[in-house]
Amino acid sequence: MTAPLSRDFYERPVLEVARELIGCTVECGETAGIVVETEAYHESEPACHAFIGLTPRTRILFGPAGKAYVYRSYGIHALLNAVCEGEGEGAAVLIRALKPVHGLELMRTRRGGLPDEQLCSGPGKLSQALGVTLAHNGTDLARGPIRIRAREPGWGTPGIVAGPRVGISKAIDLDWRFYAAGSRHVSKPLVVKLRSSPRDVRGAREL
C-alpha cells in the first residue's frame, strides 16, 4: 500500500492534479476504490463554485490544498472533491468514479446489491458506497477519515482520455473531464470515441 498523497501533490495546477489522481486509491473506513474518472474546476471559469468568489460555501475551496470539499447536490447527493492550487486560489478536482477494490460487500449493502461496475460509477454513487457525507467537508485527505493514496508504482501509467465535463451548463467547451481509457467503472457510456489515441500504455494495469 502506498502513502497518502501529501499537500504538495494537490498544491499544483488543478488540471495536472485531475489527471494524476487517475489510478490513485480513495479509502474511507473499510471501503476503497481506484479513481477512474475526475473533473477539474477552477475559479477562472463559471462552472466552478469558486467563480462567485469567497462565500461561506466556497471557503474550503479557497483554503489550503489537500482538503476534502464535500457539498450537497440536487438536495440529495454528497459530492467529493479534492481542493487544489495555493491558498487563496479556488480550485478542486471532483472525484467522479472509482473501481471498487475493498469492502465490496459493504458497498453492495449501501448501494442495494448492484453489480460491481455500478457501485461507484458516479460522484453521488461513490459517496454512497464509501459512506462520504457532508460531515467530511474540510477534512484532511492525507489524515482521514477519507484518505487518497498514490498509485501503485508497479502498475505503469494509466491511459487517460479527456473530454467535456458532465452535468454543467457553463464553460462546456473545456475538456476538463478525465477518465481511465477502457475502464468499465466510469460514470457514463463513452459517447465520444477516443479523440486521440492514448500514449503507449502497453503493460499498464487495466483500471
Added chain:
DNA sequence: CATGGGATTGACT
C-alpha cells in the same frame, strides 16, 4: 425572509 437553481440518480413511460 422568499425564491430559484443545481458538478445526480433512479424510477417510470
Added chain:
DNA sequence: GTCAATCCCATGC
C-alpha cells in the same frame, strides 16, 4: 426518452 426527489446556499427584496 422524461421527471421528481430534496436541501444548501446565493441572491434579491
